[in-house]
Amino acid sequence: MTDKVYLVDDEPDLRRALERLLQAEGFKVESHASALDFLARLPAEADGCVVMDLAMPGLDGLEAQQRLVTAATRWPIVFLTGHGDIRSSVQAMKAGAIDFLTKPVKAGELLAAVRAGAAQVREAAELRQRFASLTPREREVMRHVIAGRLNKMIAMDLGTTEQTIKVHRSRVMEKLGIRSVAALVSVAQRLGVTPTGTAS
C-alpha cells in the first residue's frame, strides 16, 4: 500500500512542485488550495500525513491544526512556512506537529518528515486493526484499566470475578502487543479510547 500525503498550500506553483517531488518519491498526493477545502473533505480516519503551509488566507495552518486535533483521529502534520517565527513553531510542535520546515525546503528534510508521518499513520492503522480485534467485554475492561482501577474493583463493577478480569486484561495486552499499563494508556490516548468515568 502506498503512503498518502495531503498537501495544503495556496501557492499553485509551489504546490505543483511539491506534488511532483512527493510523487517522485512514491507518495500518493492529494492537493488542496486551502485549509477549509481540506477540512471539508476530511476522511474519518487519518490515512495520510498532512503537509501544510502555515500562512494561508482564510484559515491559516495553526487554526487548521486546532481543528484537526479535535478530530477523532490524530493527524500527523508537517508545517511549511516562509519565515519561521519561534512562537508559531512552538505552538505547532506543542500541538503535535511532526516538523516545522522553512521554505525553500530541502527535499531531504521534507521527505524525512513526511516518512515519519507516514510511519505514524501506518502504526496507527495497525493499532486500530488490533483494537478492532478486541471483544466488547475486553474494550470495557480496557477502559477500566486505563482509568487506573484495580482488578478487584473492575470485577465488582462488572459483576464478575477478579480472575476473569485478569484473563481479559492479559488478552487486551496481548492483542494490542503491549506489556505495561503505561503503554496501554498511551495507546488508548492515540486510539481515542477514553477511560471509564469520563464522558466519551
Added chain:
Amino acid sequence: MSVACLVLGGIHAHVWLRRREAIVTRANLAFAVLALSVALMGVLELQMFRAASVEEFKRLLFWYHFPVWSGFAAVVAFTHFYLDAGRLWLGLTGIGLRTVALIVGALTGGAMNYQRIEALGTFDLLGDPVVMVVEASPSPVLLLSQSALLLLALFLADATRQLWRRGDRVRALTISGGLLLYVGVNSALAIASYWGFLRLPLIGIVFFVPMVFVMAAYLGIDLLRGAELKQDLQESERRLSLAADAADAGLWSLDAVSGRFWATPRAYAIFDIPVRPDVAVDDLLAVIHPHDRRRVERVLQSAREEDGVSNLDYRIRDRSGGIRWVSSRGSSYAGREVGSRIISGVVMDISARKQAEDERALQRVELEHLARVNTLAELSGTLAHEINQPLATIMSNTEAAQRLLASPRPDLDELRSIMADILAADERADAVVKRLRAMLRRGPAMREPLELDALVAGVLDFMAGELRRRGVAPRIELGAPGARLWGDRVSLEQVLINLINNACDALAVRDAGMRRLVLRTRQEGAELCVEVCDNGAGLKAGAEEIFAPFFTTKTEGLGMGLAISRSIVQAHEGRISVRNDPAGGTVFELRFPAHRPAQGLVEAR
C-alpha cells in the same frame, strides 16, 4: 504764393529725405509733391495770363497739365498716407484715368482738353487784364480727365466719411472735407469754363493754396508733437530703466533685420559681454550654454517671423567659466521702419532662485526616496515571501527533476513541464527584484509616457501577495484602455502602493472575508482618473488634514505617505482628493492630464 508753396514743399521734402525709411514720412513726401505742383501751377498760370499768342498759350497749357497731374496724385497719396482713409482703388483709378488723359492730350496736338483754341481774350482780374481762352472747342479727352476728377471727389468723400465715423471729425472737416470742397469747386469752375458756360481764366492756384496751408499746418503740428513725444519717450525710458535697475533687470532690444543691438548696462553685465556699439546676435548666442543655444535660436527665429511674447530660461557661460541661469521675457513687433522687426525684452539673473529650486528638488527626491524605503520596509514580510516563494518552487521542482532523472525511464513530458515552471518562477522572482531595485534607487524623476491601465494592473500584481496576506480581496476595473499619462513610473507606483497600503490598514476593522478593495481607471475628456476604494472604516479626519505632513493614525507610520503622494501627484500636474463612500469606506481619487503625443517633443523648460 508759389514761393510760399515752394518753401513749405521744400521743408517737407527735407523731412522725407532725412527719414526716408519711415512710413509716416511718406505723407511729407506727398505734401511736398503737392506743394511743388501747386507752385508750378501758379507759375504757369501767371505765364498764361501774359501769353502773347495762341501758340504760346497752347505750349504753356501743355506743361500746365503735368503739375496738375502730379498734384492730383499727391492729393490721393496724402489722403492715403496721412489720413489713412478713403478706398484706395477709387484714388488709383482716378490717377489712372488722369494719366490716360495726359498721354492722349499730349499725343493729340498738345492742346490737352481743347480740340482747338480759336481765340484768346482778356479778362479783368482784380483790375489787371489777363489772357484767357474765349473761343475753343472741347476735346473728348476732357470727358476722361473730368471723370478722373469725379473719382477723386468720390475718393475724398469716402475718406471724409471714414474719418467722420472714426471720430476724427476735425481732420475730416478741415483736411479731407477741405480737399473735397476745393477739388469740387475747382472742378465745377473748370468744367463750366471748358464747356463755355463761364468765362474765367485758369486760376487753380487760388483754390489750392489755402489747402496747402491747412495741410502744412497739420504736418507742422505733427512735427512739433513728434518732438514732444520724443521728450516724453525719453522720460518714460528713464523711468523704465530706473524700474528695471531697481528690479535688477536688464533691458535689451534687437533689430531683427539690421541686427542692431541695444541694451542697458545691467543687461550687458548679465550677458557678460563687453559694452560695444557693434554687438551682433552671434556674440549673444556665443555666451549661451551650448545645451540651451538651439532652444534660444528657435525662439529668436519665431520672433523674427511673427509678433509674439515668449518666456525663456537658459544658462549663460560667463567669461570666468561660471554658469549662470538667466530668465528672459521678450516680445517682437513690427518696427517703425519699413519691413523692420524689433525684438526687445527684459533679462534677469535667476541663478540664486534656480539654485534654491534645485536644492528643493533634491530634497524632494530624498524625501520621496525615504518614503519609498519606508513603504518597502512595511512590506518587507510580503516582499520576502514574494522572492522566497519562487525560490522554493525552483528548488522543489529541481529536486523533483533530479529524482525523475534517476528513474530508469524518466517521464520527459513531466521534465519539460518542470523546466517551464522553473523558468516562470525565475521570471517572477526577477520581476520582484527589478521592481525593488527601481524603488530603492535614488534619483531624479524620469518622465515617459505611461499606459495608465498597465501601471495600475502592475501595482496590483505587485501588491497581490500583501493583499492576500492581509485577507483583502481586490477587484480591478480598467476603463481607460490605451490612455497614457506623462510621468515617472516609480513615483506614480509609489503613490498607488501607498494608497493600497492605507486601504489595507483601513480594512483591518472588517472581518477577514469582508475586506474589499477596488481599483478603477477611466478617462474623462482630457483627464485620466484613478480611484482607490475600500469598504473600511472611512475617514474621520478632514481631507486637508490627512494630506498634511506628519499626520498619521498608525502607531508606526511616519505620517509622510499622503503628503508625499500629493506632492508627487502635483508634480505630475495632477490632483488627489479623498471622500467617504456613502456606502461605507473611503475613495481616493487621482486625476492627471492625459498625455498628448506631441507633448513628448517639447523639452521641459
